[in-house]
Amino acid sequence: MAQTIPIRTAEDPVLDDEGGGTGTRRRRRRTPGRGSTPASAPWLFLLPFGLPFLLFYVAPVAYALWRSLFKIERTGGIYGKPTEVFAGLDQYRLVFQNDDFISSVLRVLGFGLVQIPIMLLLALGLALLLDSTVARFKALFRISFFVPYAIPGVVGALIWGFIYSPGLSPIVDLLGKAGLEPEFLSARWILWSIANVVTWTYTGYNMLIIYSALQAIPQEIYEAAKMDGASNWRIARHVKIPSVAPALVLTGVFSIIGTLQLFTEPIVFSKIATTITTTYTPNMVVLSAGQNNYNYAAAISVTLALSTFVLSFAFLKITQRKAEM
Amino acid sequence: MSTTTQAPTPPAPPAPTGSTKARRRSATAESPYSMAMAMTVLVIMAVYFLSPVYVLFSASTKSKAELAQSSLKPSTQFVDNLQQLFSEGDGIYSRWLLNSLLYAVGGAGIATLLAAMAGYALAKYQFRGRELIFNVVLGGVLMPATALALPLFLMFAKVNLTNTYWSVLLPSIVSPFGVYLSRVFAAASVPDELIEAGRLDGASEFRIFTGLATRLMAPALVTIFLFQFVVIWNNFFLPLIMLQDNKLYPVTLGLYSWQSQLSRVPTLQVAVIIGSLVSVVPLIITFLALQRFWRSGLAAGSLK
Structure with a gap:
């Protein structure tokens, strides 16, 4: 396709005047004193991304901030005409007084404290196994582990919802015959049933990122370690894991962001389990608040985005300091 | 495919x-x-x-009555179920599939192009404000996408664009992570000498990018496209907030809407199950087919 585009484009004035061969073209191109790159070039390349980025990333943040500073007041009694008036940080005070919101945040934090380490340890372990010399059929396993990532969150939740449902699920049925009565959808277990879905979905993806980093370690390092008589286990601990630390940090940050946004799995499960309230996770609070009070919902969105920033930044700083020690 | 090169028999x-x-x-x-x-x-x-995945497959071969027996063995109703899926609600399911395809291919295609240009500029040109711009884009990577959904809805409502294809498509063309990946990859795989040689030959900056850089960046571009494709195909919160008309739904939202009606319309159970299966097939095939490309792209991204 690219071949059909003529090299001489109208944008390039030097090429417009049909002159001699490449020789003269070269000389002419070099003549302007400011070097061979027009100063505008990088900006022209950035503009097509920058404009939608401003519109759909930066502007919504600014707009949410702006709207969160207002509230609806009704002039002339409760049935009066609603008007939007400046309210300062009133909405934020309400956000922090909202027990549902606070408990939803605590719920996903507790979820993340348990689920993220389990998932990343699993991903690291599998990546190390697939990178080691003891495993066979590596490509086949790698693909198998990655398959869940290619399944949309809604569909993953639907599948697991089916597996968790007593009366439908072959798994619950099997466990029942083995004398176990699992209650995946009970108030006590549902959060961890969700954690299992998230782990199932993202372990393979994280494993692949770590695995790619492992593959990039030069082989000579291993050979040197082997010569010194280091065992596989020692090589993994002292050579491999430190080398993939940046990949682990990356997966950690993405996991933190994902956990605070937890939404799809719980809302799908809320259709089959009464144990999930409409304010189960922070994003579900946004959704239910957004149905009647935009200003308040905007304040929650801003709070959520800020907390995500703070947490992922803190995580980055802590892991960096550890790396320096 | 590469598995065949390994021991064809199980290890001793x-x-x-x-x-x-x-x-x-x-x-x-x-x-x-x-x-x-x-x-x-x-x-x-x-x-x-x-x-x-196997449980889903075996369930999709069963009739409503057989589902209640909760057995792991597949049954014979697969084709019947497929017919039911595509006839349900006047064939709305195929419309959802097409919508998803439109959102994902269109969104990911444009996002890849924009990210490639921006990443290339950030990697290969020296200019004032370069690091500042890159840091702002990185901030975008850390931005939880769902926190943007509500303000986006309010903004789109102001210009009467909610409940349209645009409301889902437009926000999907921005991929800060794509810019990050393409910058890392362009810095590593597009030599400065080659760009300089292109300039000496009189090619325009844009022509150097389309003719030279994009070829060298191909693995990264495939990676960006695929991962943005998955992000959009999986996107649920944004369409849920933006769309009311079920003719505009992507397949995820459509399946969710069916599942929400299960308590009133239990016959939809079969459609939800086989619809879930059908919706993942294109993604898995694409991923497997393009494996070679996106894996090398992913490797570059994880190094920095």
Whole structure:
């Protein structure tokens, strides 16, 4: 396709005047004193991304901030005409007084404290196994582990919802015959049933990122370690894991962001389990608040985005300091 | 495909006793014991990751009545179920599939193009404000996408664009992570000398990018496209907030809307199950087919 585009484009004035061969073209191109790159070039390349980025990333943040500073007041009694008036940080005070919101945040934090380490340890372990010399059929396993990532969150939740449902699920049925009565959808277990879905979905993806980093370690390092008589286990601990630390940090940050946004799995499960309230996770609070009070919902969105920033930044700083020690 | 190059037969069973400790320690080949351990772990994990897909497949071969027997064995209703899926609600399911395809292919295609240009500019040009711009884009990577959904809805409502294709498509063309990946990859794989040679030949900056840089950046571009494709295909919160008309739904939202009606319309159960299966097939095929490309792209991204 690219071949059909003529090299001489109208944008390039030097090429417009049909002159001699490449020789003269070269000389002419070099003549302007400011070097061979027009100063505008990088900006022209950035503009097509920058404009939608401003519109759909930066502007919504600014707009949410702006709207969160207002509230609806009704002039002339409760049935009066609603008007939007400046309210300062009133909405934020309400956000922090909202027990549902606070408990939803605590719920996903507790979820993340348990689920993220389990998932990343699993991903690291599998990546190390697939990178080691003891495993066979590596490509086949790698693909198998990655398959869940290619399944949309809604569909993953639907599948697991089916597996968790007593009366439908072959798994619950099997466990029942083995004398176990699992209650995946009970108030006590549902959060961890969700954690299992998230782990199932993202372990393979994280494993692949770590695995790619492992593959990039030069082989000579291993050979040197082997010569010194280091065992596989020692090589993994002292050579491999430190080398993939940046990949682990990356997966950690993405996991933190994902956990605070937890939404799809719980809302799908809320259709089959009464144990999930409409304010189960922070994003579900946004959704239910957004149905009647935009200003308040905007304040929650801003709070959520800020907390995500703070947490992922803190995580980055802590892991960096550890790396320096 | 590359699996075929590996041992076509299963690894030999652990050698019976015989092997002394001393031999095991000195041998460069791995001991059968640790190989068996590794394989056991890998097989158990593969079962964990794949069995839900099997459960979904076997469930999609069953009639409503057979589902209640909760057996793992497949039945014979697969084709009937497919027919039911595509006739449900006047064939709304195929419309949802097409919508998803439109959102994902269109969004990911444009996002890849924009990210490639921006990443290339950030990697290959020196200019004031370059690092500042890159840091702002990185901030975008950390931005939780769902926190943007509500303000986006309010903004789109102001210009009467909610409940349109645009409301889902436009926000999907921005991929800050794509810019990050393409910058890392352009810095590593597009040599400055080549750009300089292109300039000496009189090619315009844009022509150098389309003719030279994009070819060298191809693995990264495939990676960006695929991962943005998945992000959009999986996107649920944004369409849920933006769309009311079920003719505009992507397949995820459509399946969710069916599942929400299950308590009133229990016959939809079969459609939800087989619809879930059908919706993942294109993604898995695409991923498997393009494996070689996106894996090298992913490797570059994880190094920095």
